[in-house]
Amino acid sequence: MFDQSLIEGLVSQNNYYRDQKEVRELRNKAIRMSHKHHFENNAFYRKFCKAKGITEEVSPKDFHDLLVPDGVFKSYELENPEKEPLKFKKWVDGIASIKTDFIPKKTNSLEEMLEEYDRNGMFLGYSSGTSGKLTFLPRDGFTRSMIVRSYVEAVDATVKINKGKDHFVLGIPGKTFLQVGFNGRTTAEDLSPGNIFFAMKELKSDIVRIRMRGPRSPKEYAMNELIKRMMPGMENNAVSGLAGELLKRKNERVIFMAPPFLIVNTARYVLDNGLDAKLSQDSILASTGGFKGRKVTSRDDMNRLIKEAFGVDENRYIDLYGMTESNSIMVECMEGNNKHIPPWMEVVLFDDHMEPIEPKGKVTGYYGFLEASSRSFPGFIMTGDKITVDYDGCSACDKKTPVVSGIGRAPLTEGRGCAGVLSKTVGGA
Numbered sequence: 001m002f003d004q005s006l007i008e009g010l011v012s013q014n015n016y017y018r019d020q021k022e023v024r025e026l027r028n029k030a031i032r033m034s035h036k037h038h039f040e041n042n043a044f045y046r047k048f049c050k051a052k053g054i055t056e057e058v059s060p061k062d063f064h065d066l067l068v069p070d071g072v073f074k075s076y077e078l079e080n081p082e083k084e085p086l087k088f089k090k091w092v093d094g095i096a097s098i099k100t101d102f103i104p105k106k107t108n109s110l111e112e113m114l115e116e117y118d119r120n121g122m123f124l125g126y127s128s129g130t131s132g133k134l135t136f137l138p139r140d141g142f143t144r145s146m147i148v149r150s151y152v153e154a155v156d157a158t159v160k161i162n163k164g165k166d167h168f169v170l171g172i173p174g175k176t177f178l179q180v181g182f183n184g185r186t187t188a189e190d191l192s193p194g195n196i197f198f199a200m201k202e203l204k205s206d207i208v209r210i211r212m213r214g215p216r217s218p219k220e221y222a223m224n225e226l227i228k229r230m231m232p233g234m235e236n237n238a239v240s241g242l243a244g245e246l247l248k249r250k251n252e253r254v255i256f257m258a259p260p261f262l263i264v265n266t267a268r269y270v271l272d273n274g275l276d277a278k279l280s281q282d283s284i285l286a287s288t289g290g291f292k293g294r295k296v297t298s299r300d301d302m303n304r305l306i307k308e309a310f311g312v313d314e315n316r317y318i319d320l321y322g323m324t325e326s327n328s329i330m331v332e333c334m335e336g337n338n339k340h341i342p343p344w345m346e347v348v349l350f351d352d353h354m355e356p357i358e359p360k361g362k363v364t365g366y367y368g369f370l371e372a373s374s375r376s377f378p379g380f381i382m383t384g385d386k387i388t389v390d391y392d393g394c395s396a397c398d399k400k401t402p403v404v405s406g407i408g409r410a411p412l413t414e415g416r417g418c419a420g421v422l423s424k425t426v427g428g429a
C-alpha cells in the first residue's frame, strides 16, 4: 500500500537539478499515495480530513487543506506520560498511522518509556517548547530511514562528503531521543561511521523536561537543584571537549556541526586561550536551530569568529533549517549561502487569513509543508514559523529548487526548537 520505491525515487539529490515540472509530478504522486495511506490507517487524520470534506483521493488543489497543526503532536493530556502508559499509548496509536503491538509497562522515567517504544519499533523523537510540554513524533523504521536518506542526500548535494573518511565533530549528545540529536547522529553515522565526536555522551529526556517546564514533584525539585549545580560544568565540558577535538584535528578536513551558540562559544574559547585550531581550508562549519533563548551573534560576527578561530572561509559556513516534524533539512548552498528547499518537499505559505499564497516570486507567509516520506504519521504539517520563499530560486548554484530566507516564529506561537533545548540544558541559559 505505502509505495516505498516511489518515495525512494523522490528523495534523491538528482532531483535538485532535474526539470522541476517533472519533479513536481513525482512529488504530487507521492503525496497522493501517502495521503491515501494515512487516510486509511490513521483515525485522527481521517476524522480531520472528513471534517473538511476530503476523501481518500486528493489532487494538488487540496494539498493546503491536508496540513495538520503541529500542536497535534503534543495534544496528550498527561503531565507525565510514563505514569499513565496505557493512556499515553492510546494517544500515540491515535495519531500514528502504524500501530505498535505491545502493552507498555509503567516505567520509572520518561527516558525508560521512550526506550521501551524504541525496542518495540517506534522511535518517539521529541522537541520541547518553553512550556516544557514535549512534542512527540512517532517514527517507524521506514520513516527513520527516510530521515537519514533525506539528510544525506541534501548534505551530500551541497558538501560532497568523502564517505567513510571525513571526520564529524558534533555539538550534540551521542545518545538522546531529542530529534535533532537523532538526525545529526544517524546522518553522520551513515556518511562516516566510526569518525564521529560528540560534545556530550547523553542527554536524558527527564532532564530536558525539568529544565524546560520547571520541577513539579519533590523528586524533580531535588533533581533540578543537582542539574543547576552541574550545568556550568556541562557547558564548559562541551566547549572544551569540542575545542580539544578540533585542536587534535588541526590542518585536517573536519565537518563541525552544532547549535550556533556552541560554535560561537567554542570559537571564543579557542581564541581566548590562544590555541591554534586552524582546520584544513576545505572543512565545513554547519549550524542549526538558531539562537533561541540566547544572545544572537550576527552572521557577520559568526563568519569572522569562524575565520579567526578555525581558518574556514565564510562561504564554507552553512546554516541549516529543519524541524522535529520534518524528515528533511534545508541546506545552504556554498555558492550563494541560500537555503534550498529539498525537491521532495512541498512548501505551502499562508497569508494572515490562512489562505494559501500563490507560489510565485518572493513571498512571505506562515509555513506549512507536505512530505510524503513519513509513513508512521501524516507528514503534512502546519508549523508555527513564518518564512520567506523565493520561488525564482538561486542564481549562484545549479540547484533548481526555491530558496528560503527570513525564518522566524509566527507571533503568539511558542518559541520552540532543538537548539532551544540544548541551550537550556547544556547551556544552562
Ligand SMILES: [Zn+2]
Residues within 6 Å of the ligand: 333, 335, 336, 337, 338, 340, 394, 395, 396, 397, 398, 399
Ligand atoms: Zn544555491
